Amino acid sequence: MQVQTRVDVFESIFQVFLALGTLVGVVVVAYTLYNAYKYRDTDDAKTDDSLPTLGELPTGGEGGKKLFLSFGISAIIVISLVIWTYGMLLYVEDPQDDFEEEPIDVEVVGDGFAWSFEYENGALERGTMTVPEDYPVAIQVTSGDVWHTFGISDLRVKADAIPGEYDETWFIADDADEDHRIECFELCGDQHTQMDGTVEVLPEDEFETWLDERFHLDISFEDPEGEPINDTGDLTLELVHQENDEFDEDLAYSYTEEDFDNDTISIEDIEQGGEYDLVIEFEEEEFETIEDELTITSPSSETYTLGEEDEDEDEEDDDNDEDEENDEEADNDDEEGGDDE
Incomplete structure (x- = not known):
């Protein structure tokens, strides 16, 4: 049905x-x-017992x-x-x-006169909600600042966005060729009229592809002058979700030099968005280990500068040597002053 x-x-x-x-x-x-018409006034008076008489209820x-x-x-x-x-x-x-299918859950947050949308897998979008065609979408609406009201007139959707509370509703968009406007129906501030967005409807297979591509991560390297580095030697890359224990599947990913193309890698295996710990270790001693925290909620790229840390350390060593020489000269001057006395 x-x-x-x-x-x-x-x-x-x-x-x-x-x-x-x-x-x-x-x-x-x-x-x-x-x-x-039946009881209109005519010249011919009719005798009918059912007719009301003057003064009779x-x-x-x-x-x-x-x-x-x-x-x-x-x-x-x-x-x-x-x-x-x-x-x-x-x-x-x-x-x-x-519902024949399990609805897609989307958390909607109104904040700073804009709407943001977080999907079950941690993907985060701002301004545009992308949904599959002819598929139920369950939304939980809240606010990060003041009262708003989330509304999609074309789809007959309306839900209050209240800080600290969640208002649940749903909708089904049945036309992939039509986008729908998102509005705020609560007077929320001086930019209330600009607090809008778009519902983009995709065929179900295209939506699945779109959702999988939310966590596409590109990593590359460059030297301190900004030139790409194409030969770092052997390396290992570890990417681990900071809340890995909360998921049924292991959200830890490992890569080696063989997975890189000219020391550039495009990671497409990530299935859950969120905070990740990144560690890249090089066998070449001239490159320092890279440790970073990444927030992966949408397609992104990271470029790391190699060799800069070594130069900084050399500059620090030079500064320390100069400080030591200055201290020695000062001590010598103090000693000479004491001898003169």
Whole structure:
């Protein structure tokens, strides 16, 4: 069974209310016109026991049967409409049991008059939310500063963004050729009108490719003059997630010189975003070991300068030698001054 989107649900409610409202309006207006014509004033007075007389309270005809029938039909229509609408709104609130696939979880944060989106695997985007076509997306909305309201009018999505709290909702975008505008529906500050973004809808296979490429990391080397280094000799590279113990899979990656191309490597094996510890060790003594902390949440590249640390150490050694010579000269001057006395 095809899962209804939020747009489908609210369109159905609107169409039912419009159809019933039109039907009731036509019936009421038609019945009013009929009675106005039937009981119009003519020169020929008719003798009819059912006609009201001056000063007599109307009974609705036939002992009030018409009045009872009209109220009964109206009550049935209204109660049925309320029950059906309530059921549809319950589906909007929690349709999890009707989803054939597990929804994609996205955390939405409103902060600094902009929206950021963090996916289950740690990928982080700002300004643009990328989602698969015809696939449920579950979002948890919060704020990092003041109150906001996350809204996508085209997809009938609205959720409060409150600091320290999470408001959960969902949506399904069913057209990969159409983007949707994200807005803030809460007056949040002087740049409120500029707090917008875009929902980009991709076919499911393209979305999977896009999500896998979020953690593409390029690493290269250069000398202190900024020239690329293409021969560092044997080396080993270790990349370890700082919270490795919290995941079922081992998020530690190892590479050697054979994995490099002209001392440049493109790492595409990373499956989880977050904070990583990077260690690169060289067998050549002229290059110092590189230790760094990387935040990997989107495609990035790092270029490390080799040999600079050695030069800095030489400069420090020269400075220390000069300081020692100055200290010796000062001591000698003190000794000579003491001898003169």
